[in-house]
Amino acid sequence: xxxxxxxxxxxxxxxxxxxxxxxxxxxxxxxxxxxxxxxxxxxxxxxxxxxxxxxxxxxxxxxxxxxxxxxxxxxxxxxxxxxxx
Amino acid sequence: xxxxxxxxxxxxxxxxxxxxxxxxxxxxxxxxxxxxxxxxxxxxxxxxxxxxxxxxxxxxxxxxxxxxxxxxxxxxxxxxxxxxxxxxxxxxxxxxxxxxxxxxxxxxxxxxxxxxxxxxxxxxxxxxxxxxxxxxxxxxxxxxxxxxxxxxxxxxxxxxxxxxxxxxxxxx
Numbered sequence: 001x002x003x004x005x006x007x008x009x010x011x012x013x014x015x016x017x018x019x020x021x022x023x024x025x026x027x028x029x030x031x032x033x034x035x036x037x038x039x040x041x042x043x044x045x046x047x048x049x050x051x052x053x054x055x056x057x058x059x060x061x062x063x064x065x066x067x068x069x070x071x072x073x074x075x076x077x078x079x080x081x082x083x084x085x
Numbered sequence: 086x087x088x089x090x091x092x093x094x095x096x097x098x099x100x101x102x103x104x105x106x107x108x109x110x111x112x113x114x115x116x117x118x119x120x121x122x123x124x125x126x127x128x129x130x131x132x133x134x135x136x137x138x139x140x141x142x143x144x145x146x147x148x149x150x151x152x153x154x155x156x157x158x159x160x161x162x163x164x165x166x167x168x169x170x171x172x173x174x175x176x177x178x179x180x181x182x183x184x185x186x187x188x189x190x191x192x193x194x195x196x197x198x199x200x201x202x203x204x205x206x207x208x209x210x211x212x213x214x215x216x217x218x219x220x221x222x223x224x225x226x227x228x229x230x231x232x233x234x235x236x237x238x239x240x241x242x243x244x245x246x247x248x249x250x251x252x253x254x255x256x257x
Binding site: 049074077079081 | 132133135137138141198199200201202203204205206207216217218219220221223
């Protein structure tokens with residue numbers, strides 16, 4: 001099992017009412033797996049926004065990115081410049 | 086100089102940070118809080134940042150600018166918290182031997198920042214509040230605009246997409 005720290009920002013942080021949480025996942029889990037777990041706990045991440053991006057340890061990653069224990073994952077709603085791609 | 090700050094930004098200080106004997110020009114940009122947004126009267130903006138990553142993205146933006154233009158130094162400073170009307174939320178300065186490179190790199194830097202920097206703003210206006218870039222904000226004004234700079238910069242991303250995604254457009 002691995003433990004990752006998930007940080008929420010902006011409209012997502014406001015809706016969830018927490019700035020961060022820990023998630024325990026199976027070893028080899030991907031960002032996709034984590035997103036599913038987050039949505040299981042909190043409902044759809046994309047409520048009220050067009051897209052959500054993810055970053056792991058300060059770098060944008062794709063859904064297939066494999067997580068490691070102690071990774072810091074950020075849930076990134078559309079940033080202040082406007083719409084995400 | 087790549088910083089997230091919590092108090093008023095001095096554009097002069099940011100410009101001074103890129104001064105260099107190799108430079109023949111310093112180009113600067115300052116984003117300020119405008120008192121209207123469409124037909125909304127803005128009371129204030131509040132900015133939030135993922136600090137560590139934002140600073141790293143500033144550095145990456147500067148590196149990309151350096152690959153495309155002959156520049157000397159770059160400074161990017163963004164304020165978080167409340168930014169009142171008329172005050173500076175973000176300041177960028179670029180020095181270069183020649184002014185064309187300084188100006189174009191500075192323009193590039195702010196356009197990139199708007200797309201990749203993990204910074205969010207909430208607009209408080211007369212009658213309500215809204216997160217800029219959210220669907221509620223998009224519904225308010227659709228300029229049917231141009232391609233996002235992210236597509237040009239090749240930012241790799243995963244997207245969880247809402248089933249009712251708004252048309253992709255560029256905010257001003």
